[in-house]
Amino acid sequence: MPTGGATLRMPERAGVGNAMLHLLTGDAFDAAEALRCHFVQKVVPAGKELDEAFRIAERIAAQAPQAVVATRLNVLKAIELGQAAAVADFIPVQQRLANSEDAAEGVRSFIEKRPARFTGR
Known part of the structure; x- marks a missing residue:
């Protein structure tokens, strides 16, 4: 076994x-x-594993930190406690994120056509 x-x-x-x-x-x-x-x-090609891992990590790190953490926690909650538990978090977590400084920065950066500068607030 x-x-x-x-x-x-x-x-x-x-x-x-x-x-x-x-x-x-x-x-x-x-x-x-x-x-x-x-x-x-x-x-990925042999010998390029770390390069690709760092490239992916940099892309994730460029996202809004609170949203990254919330997404990760929601996926884990769905796995561990089921979809209903994860769905129950959608509205309160999304409301909290929508009221964050990072959400406002995301909208501003989109309108101004520039990369976002997220702070985790």
């Missing part, structure tokens, strides 16, 4: 059929198969 939680995580990410195929056969799989099964989000 596989260890490390594979029997728990693989069906969630890859679907039961793909999980059973890989868990029961023990066959190795390449990057293309990992992408197809949703084990990874992206495939």
Whole structure:
């Protein structure tokens, strides 16, 4: 039996059929198969992994910090407590975010056609 939680995580990410195929056969799989099964989000050339990871991190860091945190927490809440719990947070969290300085900055930067300068407030 596989260890490390594979029997728990693989069906969630890859679907039961793909999980059973890989868990029961023990066959190795390449990057293309990992992408197809949703084990990874992206495939990049060998040696470029860190460059791509930093590029993605920089894109995320350029977003409004409160919105990034709220999005991450809502996704985790949906996974851990279910969709109803996540949906219950939509209106209060979106109201809080809409009243933030960063929301106003996002609108200003769009109107002025410039990159936003978010502060996390």
